[in-house]
């Protein structure tokens with residue numbers, strides 16, 4: 538497991554995010570030209586209704602959890618990187634921030650009405666287990682939203698390769714923990730495409746699975762409903 542293969546042990550993933558926490562938000566804005574905020578707001582609105590109990594798993598520096606709270610949710614943001622959580626805590630005291638493992642969620646079955654994950658599931662050591670954990674902590678009829686980077690097809694593909702596989706790792710080399718920006722495109726290359734992720738969601742116990750893409754297909758939003 539190496540950054541070049543886009544696969545790392547959980548401890549290495551946590552250490553990597555601890556290291557890049559100080560530059561994470563700036564890199565997000567730079568890599569997406571600021572569009573990431575809009576994608577997170579739309580992800581939250583897709584599944585959160587006012588008063589919902591919401592889990593934002595792999596919450597990182599907290600932007601998606603905060604979007605879910607703004608959509609009216611009572612939100613818990615969970616992450617295993619303490620340095621990422623420190624940043625999240627500094628942004629909002631309206632969200633409850635918890636250090637924990639997305640593969641062994643510290644919640645009872647059926648605890649939430651909605652769950653969100655932004656750019657997180659790609660980093661999980663066991664994707665099927667991560668999705669099963671989300672299903673377990675949702676009540677039947679609860680809704681999940683997964684926002685994740687994907688690879689565009691068609692005319693945009695060569696530009697995307699130049700930017701994401703060429704320039705992003707170069708940019709990362711100038712930053713603390715910059716090998717994360719070699720890991721990032723490699724992890725996207727090995728991650729399932731949108732159809733396959735939809736299939737994995739169904740296998741984990743979600744029905745009515747739908748997905749859409751943003752920005753010419755560089756990011757996908759999957760939505761599903763926990764079946765009884």
Ligand SMILES: C[S@@+](CC[C@H](N)C(=O)[O-])C[C@H]1O[C@@H](n2cnc3c(N)ncnc32)[C@H](O)[C@@H]1O
Nearest residue numbers: 554595596597616617618621638639655656660
């Ligand atoms: C790319 S960041 C995404 C942060 C945030 N959701 C966002 O939208 O920007 C991925 C986060 O997933 C967390 N993570 C990865 N594997 C995890 C696990 N097994 N349990 C908890 N957090 C995990 C990392 O610590 C990191 O903060």
